[in-house]
Amino acid sequence: xxxxxxTVFALLxxxxxxxxxxxxxxxxEAEYSEMITRDFSFRVGEGVRIGDYRVELTNVVSVMDGxxxxxxxxxxxxxxxxxxxxxxxxxxxxxxxxxxxxTLMVTEIFDRDTVRMRATYRSDYGYPEKYITxxxxxxxxxxxLEVSTSLDKSIVRSGEEVKVTITVRNVGNDTARDVALQExxxxxxxxxxxxxxxxxxxQLQPGESDMAIYSMVAVTEGEVTxxxxxxxxxxxxxxxxxxxxxxVSIDIKPKRRPDxxxxxxxxxxxxxxxxxxxxxxxxxxxxxTAQRVEVRGQVRSGGDGLRLEAGSLDxxxxxxxxxxxxVYSAAAVGARGGSYAVNLKATYQGEGEMMQxxxxxxxxxxxxxxxxxxxxxxxxxxxxxxxxxxxxxxxKY
Amino acid sequence: xxxxxxLGIGQCGNRILDAVNRQSFGGSSKLSxxxxxxxxxxxxxxxxxxxxxxxxxxxxxxxxxxxxxVPNLHGVGANRSLGKQGFWDNREMIMEEIEKRGxxxxxxxxxxxxxGTGSSFAPLVIHELKNRYKNITIVAVIVLPFREEGSIYLxxxxxxxxxxxxxxxxxxxxxxxxxxxxxxxxxxxxYDRINEMVAERIxxxxxxxxxxMLSVTDLGDFKTVMRGGLRMxxxxxxxxxxxxxxxxxxxEGSIKPGGLLYPAEVYxxxxxxxxxxxxxxxxxxxxxxxxxxxKLSTKMGQVFKGIVIKKGRPKVLSVFTLxxxxxxxxxxxxAAQAIQDEKSRKTKAKKQLDDAFAYIxxxxxxx
Numbered sequence: 001x002x003x004x005x006x007t008v009f010a011l012l013x014x015x016x017x018x019x020x021x022x023x024x025x026x027x028x029e030a031e032y033s034e035m036i037t038r039d040f041s042f043r044v045g046e047g048v049r050i051g052d053y054r055v056e057l058t059n060v061v062s063v064m065d066g067x068x069x070x071x072x073x074x075x076x077x078x079x080x081x082x083x084x085x086x087x088x089x090x091x092x093x094x095x096x097x098x099x100x101x102x103t104l105m106v107t108e109i110f111d112r113d114t115v116r117m118r119a120t121y122r123s124d125y126g127y128p129e130k131y132i133t134x135x136x137x138x139x140x141x142x143x144x145l146e147v148s149t150s151l152d153k154s155i156v157r158s159g160e161e162v163k164v165t166i167t168v169r170n171v172g173n174d175t176a177r178d179v180a181l182q183e184x185x186x187x188x189x190x191x192x193x194x195x196x197x198x199x200x201x202x203q204l205q206p207g208e209s210d211m212a213i214y215s216m217v218a219v220t221e222g223e224v225t226x227x228x229x230x231x232x233x234x235x236x237x238x239x240x241x242x243x244x245x246x247x248v249s250i251d252i253k254p255k256r257r258p259d260x261x262x263x264x265x266x267x268x269x270x271x272x273x274x275x276x277x278x279x280x281x282x283x284x285x286x287x288x289t290a291q292r293v294e295v296r297g298q299v300r301s302g303g304d305g306l307r308l309e310a311g312s313l314d315x316x317x318x319x320x321x322x323x324x325x326x327v328y329s330a331a332a333v334g335a336r337g338g339s340y341a342v343n344l345k346a347t348y349q350g351e352g353e354m355m356q357x358x359x360x361x362x363x364x365x366x367x368x369x370x371x372x373x374x375x376x377x378x379x380x381x382x383x384x385x386x387x388x389x390x391x392x393x394x395x396k397y
Numbered sequence: 398x399x400x401x402x403x404l405g406i407g408q409c410g411n412r413i414l415d416a417v418n419r420q421s422f423g424g425s426s427k428l429s430x431x432x433x434x435x436x437x438x439x440x441x442x443x444x445x446x447x448x449x450x451x452x453x454x455x456x457x458x459x460x461x462x463x464x465x466x467v468p469n470l471h472g473v474g475a476n477r478s479l480g481k482q483g484f485w486d487n488r489e490m491i492m493e494e495i496e497k498r499g500x501x502x503x504x505x506x507x508x509x510x511x512x513g514t515g516s517s518f519a520p521l522v523i524h525e526l527k528n529r530y531k532n533i534t535i536v537a538v539i540v541l542p543f544r545e546e547g548s549i550y551l552x553x554x555x556x557x558x559x560x561x562x563x564x565x566x567x568x569x570x571x572x573x574x575x576x577x578x579x580x581x582x583x584x585x586x587x588y589d590r591i592n593e594m595v596a597e598r599i600x601x602x603x604x605x606x607x608x609x610m611l612s613v614t615d616l617g618d619f620k621t622v623m624r625g626g627l628r629m630x631x632x633x634x635x636x637x638x639x640x641x642x643x644x645x646x647x648x649e650g651s652i653k654p655g656g657l658l659y660p661a662e663v664y665x666x667x668x669x670x671x672x673x674x675x676x677x678x679x680x681x682x683x684x685x686x687x688x689x690x691x692k693l694s695t696k697m698g699q700v701f702k703g704i705v706i707k708k709g710r711p712k713v714l715s716v717f718t719l720x721x722x723x724x725x726x727x728x729x730x731x732a733a734q735a736i737q738d739e740k741s742r743k744t745k746a747k748k749q750l751d752d753a754f755a756y757i758x759x760x761x762x763x764x
């Protein structure tokens with residue numbers, strides 16, 4: 001029994017002797033433990049457990065500036081730290097990875113709530129485990145602006161006006177302060193005529209919205225993307241936030257243009273001294289209305305051989321709508337044989353610009369028919385016949 | 398320019414006139430009147446006169462206006478008495494038809510001596526012409542019949558000739574069908590040939606009288622010739638050819654019986670003559686002509702000569718009147734015999750008729 005006691009005692013004594021050595025060995029082991037790096041995402045109000053450490057995302061200070069605010073602490077220890085972290089910059093907590101602590105780095109800030117982070121630590125701490133903090137459970141008092149850009153029409157004609165409406169709504173539960181739209185350079189595809197650059201209220205109460213409207217005229221053709229509109233604002237703590245609308249596209253079609261097509265139905269060859277009818281058809285094949293259409297006809301060469309009845313080819317039409325047809329006729333009198341070129345010119349107004357259409361056609365006038373020539377062979381026969389008849393009568397008793 | 402009247406009276410005269418008109422067209426074609434014009438050497442007016450309208454219709458080359466039908470007569474049936482009566486009944490109308498053709502220097506009255514109309518009208522027409530036209534020379538062209546044609550024709554010829562001579566006709570040109578029928582086998586062709594011959598010679602004569610001659614003869618000479626001898630004569634004609642190219646032979650040919658219209662021995666029977674020679678200058682040797690004419694003159698007495706220069710071989714027309722006409726006496730004797738025969742036949746027929754009627758003398762028809 002005594003031996004047992006002695007043995008136990010001895011074991012205790014040995015263990016007590018070996019205990020500091022063991023401690024030193026564990027420290028060496030920690031000192032030489034393997035490091036691992038883990039990436040994880042979490043939202044404001046969420047936390048991540050890494051070993052005994054707890055890291056909570058308390059705020060995304062600025063997405064644009066890449067600043068977030070985290071709270072870190074270690075269970076069963078005095079370590080607790082609040083840090084503002086800058087994107088892409090290592091932050092050592094509790095001595096950092098080299099001293100058994102954590103080394104954190106913000107790799108990406110998705111928005112005002114979500115952040116991706118990279119943590120380097122001793123591998124024995126295990127995988128990061130996400131959890132919800134008590135703070136996240138409580139409602140936050142923050143402004144949140146939503147911005148949208150809309151056009152009054154998605155397809156316009158070149159030269160037409162389009163209105164751009166920018167709407168900013170505070171969907172948060174706190175007043176948005178220092179609200180300002182980001183100024184974008186004017187697009188070369190448009191000519192801005194009113195309301196540009198757009199302005200909105202400086203402050204927006206929760207649920208309040210404001211809009212800015214500006215007008216512009218399309219000056220080119222093709223599909224144009226109007227870049228997203230950005231808005232910056234701050235909360236009561238002067239924390240700056242931002243938001244962007246979506247890009248919008250607009251299709252700029254070519255201008256509406258009238259396109260007059262003149263078709264002329266010419267008469268066949270006109271007899272010398274005869275009359276032929278010229279039928280003129282003016283059709284608008286364009287998609288715009290031709291206005292103040294003025295048609296003028298003129299015989300180009302040797303005009304005195306073909307007489308147009310005074311002004312008969314000249315016409316004025318107030319307008320010819322797209323697809324519309326105007327038809328009229330004119331009489332031409334052949335005064336001398338030959339082929340005569342007639343020029344027909346239509347000037348008209350379409351979408352504010354003067355246009356013209358021209359066509360030419362030929363009218364043939366037959367040479368004078370010497371009808372008596374046909375009688376020439378008959379005349380001698382007639383004369384002979386008359387002569388013979390007279391002789392017959394002269395000698396008939 | 399001579400103003401010539403050519404009258405064709407009766408069927409024979411009409412046909413001679415038609416032949417004259419045909420030759421005046423310058424061609425022998427039947428259609429020449431349709432394509433040609435009459436070319437008379439002088440101003441020639443033609444007129445065909447007949448009592449038978451069918452004879453006038455037979456004419457082909459005489460204009461309708463130049464055919465005169467004596468109204469209301471259809472021929473006189475070779476009866477000169479009816480013919481004369483017809484003329485007197487229509488004298489003014491006939492003469493007016495002639496007179497409206499103007500004034501004339503010479504008239505040729507062509508007729509048959511044997512027919513009815515021509516033989517009866519011709520002396521009266523000549524007489525009227527002599528009364529109405531002063532200084533006109535009237536020559537009758539008288540066609541004597543075939544001797545066997547019939548007794549009436551013979552007596553008509555005899556009396557007609559006498560009548561013509563009595564009305565102071567300037568001359569008679571005799572044409573004897575009996576003599577000329579030798580020209581062709583059939584009568585129709587012979588008639589046509591005779592008519593053509595007469596027409597040719599008369600036109601030749603007119604042309605020569607109205608032409609400028611190398612040796613001059615004129616209408617006066619012609620009248621002198623026609624009034625010589627018995628005032629009856631005829632025409633001879635000859636055209637030189639390769640067989641008889643000389644002028645002398647041509648002149649002699651024109652007076653030989655073969656070239657005459659009436660049988661005569663010119664050297665013996667001729668009283669006066671006119672020789673008209675026509676031809677190219679190279680053929681016309683004046684000395685040769687003179688010698689030939691002198692030869693004729695020694696036998697005939699007066700011979701007029703006329704020379705007309707015209708392109709072609711020599712043509713010779715001889716016009717002469719006869720101092721004696723032996724065949725004429727023969728004709729008249731035949732005519733007298735024919736009259737006697739006709740008279741006896743008539744007497745015999747009348748007697749037979751009277752004897753026949755004697756059977757019913759003093760009887761009445763009983764029914």
